[in-house]
Each structure stands twice: as C-alpha cells, then as structure tokens.
Amino acid sequence: MEATNEKILIVDDEKDILEFLRYNFEKEGYTVFTAQNGTDGKDIAFKNKPDLIVLDIMMPGMDGVELCKELRESPDFTNTFIIFLTARGEDYSQIAGFEVGADDYITKPVRPRVLMARVKALLKRKTKIKAEQNVIEVNNLIIDLNRREIKFDGQSVHLPKIEFDILVLLSSYPGKIFTREEIYARIWGNSVFVSDRTLDVHIRKLREKIGNDYIKTIKGVGYGFNE
Amino acid sequence: MEATNEKILIVDDEKDILEFLRYNFEKEGYTVFTAQNGTDGKDIAFKNKPDLIVLDIMMPGMDGVELCKELRESPDFTNTFIIFLTARGEDYSQIAGFEVGADDYITKPVRPRVLMARVKALLKRKTKIKAEQNVIEVNNLIIDLNRREIKFDGQSVHLPKIEFDILVLLSSYPGKIFTREEIYARIWGNSVFVSDRTLDVHIRKLREKIGNDYIKTIKGVGYGFNE
DNA sequence: AGCACGATTAACAAAAAATTAATATTAGAA
DNA sequence: TTCTAATATTAATTTTTTGTTAATCGTGCT
Numbered sequence A, B: 001m002e003a004t005n006e007k008i009l010i011v012d013d014e015k016d017i018l019e020f021l022r023y024n025f026e027k028e029g030y031t032v033f034t035a036q037n038g039t040d041g042k043d044i045a046f047k048n049k050p051d052l053i054v055l056d057i058m059m060p061g062m063d064g065v066e067l068c069k070e071l072r073e074s075p076d077f078t079n080t081f082i083i084f085l086t087a088r089g090e091d092y093s094q095i096a097g098f099e100v101g102a103d104d105y106i107t108k109p110v111r112p113r114v115l116m117a118r119v120k121a122l123l124k125r126k127t128k129i130k131a132e133q134n135v136i137e138v139n140n141l142i143i144d145l146n147r148r149e150i151k152f153d154g155q156s157v158h159l160p161k162i163e164f165d166i167l168v169l170l171s172s173y174p175g176k177i178f179t180r181e182e183i184y185a186r187i188w189g190n191s192v193f194v195s196d197r198t199l200d201v202h203i204r205k206l207r208e209k210i211g212n213d214y215i216k217t218i219k220g221v222g223y224g225f226n227e
Numbered sequence C: 001a002g003c004a005c006g007a008t009t010a011a012c013a014a015a016a017a018a019t020t021a022a023t024a025t026t027a028g029a030a
Numbered sequence D: 001t002t003c004t005a006a007t008a009t010t011a012a013t014t015t016t017t018t019g020t021t022a023a024t025c026g027t028g029c030t
Helices: A015-027 A038-048 A064-073 A112-123 A161-172 A180-188 A198-210 B015-027 B038-048 B064-073 B112-131 B161-172 B180-188 B198-210
Strands: A007-011 A031-035 A052-056 A081-087 A104-108 A128-130 A135-138 A141-144 A149-152 A155-157 A177-179 A215-218 A222-225 B007-011 B031-035 B052-056 B081-087 B104-108 B135-138 B141-144 B149-152 B155-158 B177-179 B215-218 B222-225
Touching: A007 A015, A007 A038, A015 A031, A015 A112, A031 A038, A038 A052, A038 A064, A052 A064, A052 A112, A064 A081, A081 A112, A104 A112, A135 A161, A141 A161, A149 A161, A149 A198, A161 A180, A161 A198, A161 A222, A177 A180, A180 A198, A180 A222, A198 A215, B007 B015, B007 B038, B015 B031, B015 B112, B031 B038, B038 B052, B038 B064, B052 B064, B052 B112, B064 B081, B064 B180, B081 B112, B104 B112, B135 B161, B141 B161, B149 B161, B149 B198, B161 B180, B161 B198, B161 B222, B177 B180, B180 B198, B180 B222, B198 B215
Parallel strands: A007 A031, A007 A052, A052 A081, A081 A104, B007 B031, B007 B052, B052 B081, B081 B104
Antiparallel strands: A128 A135, A135 A141, A141 A149, A149 A155, A177 A222, A215 A222, B135 B141, B141 B149, B149 B155, B177 B222, B215 B222
C-alpha cells in the first residue's frame, strides 16, 4: 500500500485503545494524532485538520458527543468524517442522531479490521466530494453529476455524453488505472465494438477541454485520473 | 420539530444500515418501514404507500432498479419520491433516471447527514407544492399548479396536459438533467409506449410558448430546465 | 354528424456527436 | 540509441439524435 498520508485523529480516554489503534492505522500508512480527552482533541483537531476523526462517546470532561457538536459548528469540519466508538448495548441514541453529525459508529470492543474497513470506506477518495450535491471537485475542475456538466477554471464547459461518462468513470477512482478494455466495457458495454482508436480520440477531446494534467496515459495499459 | 408523520420506506440488504437509518428517521418524526430485499420492499410499499423510498441499487434478488420500475408502473407511485443509494463510478445513468424515474441518488458510503438533508429537501418540496401557493416562478414565467396554467410575460397561456406535466417535472428540479427515458417514465408511465419523436414535439410546443431559454437539450441524454 | 382540441406519428431536415482512417509522434524495450 | 508498438492527432465520414412541419387519429362536445 502506498502512503496515503491521510490524517486521522483518535480521541479516547483509554490509553491502551489509543495505542492499539495508533499502531494499526500507522501500519496502514495513515498519519495518526491522538488525544485522551475532548478538550485536547478539539485543540489537535483545529491544529491539524484531520481527514477523519474517531471519537469515543464516553470520556471524562468533554465527551465525544459534545466535541463532535462543537467541531461541526466550525466550517472547517463540516466535511470531516466522524466515526463514533460506542459500547455495545449502550444507548447510542445520542450519537446516532443526525443533529450531532456522526458519519458512522462502531461498537466496542473495537475490532481493528472492522474499524479499518469503515475508515477506508469513508476515505476512499482523496478527492473532495461534495456529497450534498453529487459533485466531484479537483483543483480547478468541477464535475457536476446532476447537471452533467463541468466547470474548468470557472468556465462551464459542455461535454458530449461519452466524454462526460469517461471523465466520471476515471475521476471517480483517482489514481486507479483503467485498462482500455475496462473502459470500453464500462462505457460502451460488452456488446458494442468500436475500433481501436476511438477511445484515444475521446481522451484527446477531453484533454482539449480540461488540459493534459488530469488524464494520464499508461502505455500498454490504459488511462487514469490524477489528483 | 412537529410530528410530520411522513412515511419512509428503506430497502437495503444490510441490516446495520437499516437499523441505523431507522433510528434516525424515527427520531426525526418519520414513520419508518424497512425491508431487506426488493420483494418485501414492494409488498410493504403497496401496503403502506410511503411518501418516500430509499432504495439500495445492489440487492440480492430483485434489485433497486427493478423494484423502482415496478413501482413506477403503478399510478400509486408516480408521485412518490425515490432516492437511490449507489456506488460512485457505477453507471449512474441507469439510475439517475434512465427509464427508471429516480428523484435523487446519493453515492455510498452513505453519510447519514447527507441522506437526511436530501430527504428533507425532497419532502419539503412536496409539502411546499401541496401546501403553499402552488406556484413555481422563474423570471418571466409563472407556473400555477392549481390552475394548471402558466403566465409568460404576464400573459396567461393555456398548456395541454402533457406539455404542462413535462414543464412541471423539469422546472421542479432546475438544473437536473432528465433523460428521455425518465421523462417518458414519469409522464407516460412505464407501461405506455409512444413513438420516439413524441417528446420532441411536446418540447417544441412548449418552447413555442415559453421561448427557447428555459428548456435546454442535452444531446444523447435528455432535457433540463434552466434557472 | 361535424367541429375543436390535443396527442401521436411520419417524413424529412438539421445538428451534433461518434467513429474511422490516415498519418504523426512518442514512450519504452532491446 | 534505435526501433517498434502504442498512442496522439487531425480531418473526413458516418451515424445518431433532435428539430420541425404537417398529416392523422381519437375523443368529447354541441
């Protein structure tokens, strides 16, 4: 696994758990911050702007729910993922509430693989996704899936169907290399056959509109999307 | 919050998600039904007539798309809101309308707050349309849902049924692109088949009456409404 | 019956998009 | 470095999609 270098903040009053999780996340290449109480957690959050926060519910002093609420009040954290740790059987009514703003929760005892899976699911894309609007945003490129249009350098640009679909496919999995066959299969379907240069032409037209930086060629394989 | 008592059906094969969402929606005052597969979902839908349905695309047995299609064939569900859960990068044209008739879709992993926001937005629209002035107003165009007539540049213009329905559909979701299939599904229903140019003719007649600016064509996809 | 209205269809025109073909260029192996 | 297969590029061509007009069909009304 490549070093993703995504930042994760874990807040829990039990030192054992903290170290246990730290070990596991660091092993996977994440940068880990920890705090043993809500107040410290808040400071570290504001200082380091983590991509995802794992919060224990029950803590002395400021508890997880309180911390979460305070974070969500800041625009810096409206798009940060927050996962709660809760004891099984605990009345999780507090966190499960949307007003708190949890993205997910898992029950203790924490199984690292479960937690890791949830984290990965949430962080899957480094690309900022404006989930509220079905918009993919990367640097100076905004792909609006509802309107089926893109904005490049602030300019709305119309993309014909196939070009748009290819761009969505590639940009949905930044970094992943799609083989030509894969792209043909997903865009044209398995029963349609077009000649071999067709894809290149579409790629070229896309590049004409969004520049050469986003779509990279892997010779002998296919294409990918750069962040 | 007052008890809205709006009914929501959630269909997903993952029990965790189901319960999590159930809890949250109930807390917000909604009446929640759940089903773990399409077949059950269909039964419950017909029995309870929910106001909004959240459908997972991928399910064993009858999947979300299939269920949606079947529901849309019944006049009971032509006006029910349907939100799809889908993986990003999936061929969402199938979902985002394609012959199906989805009102919205969100990409997994599901962020509860996002889902809740969308649900509220949709239901608000509905209650708004039901309760309030029943008028959609854009620039020099006023669509009166009660009288089923429009005012363009201050002039009352009568619209025949289908033209009016198309205009309402499009203008209710400004910016969203409706596929032709979706429009056919929503206006004519999934069991009625008319020839291929029919929609174009209605669109043309609409444009004749309200000008060319409001309805835009997305070639290869469908139509949308400009703000 | 005859009329009016709306919906649909058919036939063709126009526009846009997709594909192909032909040639140039390039990345990467030998 | 040289060579070659893979990709880029360009322009021409074909195909697909939509627009437009007019004719037809059907229904309800007088």
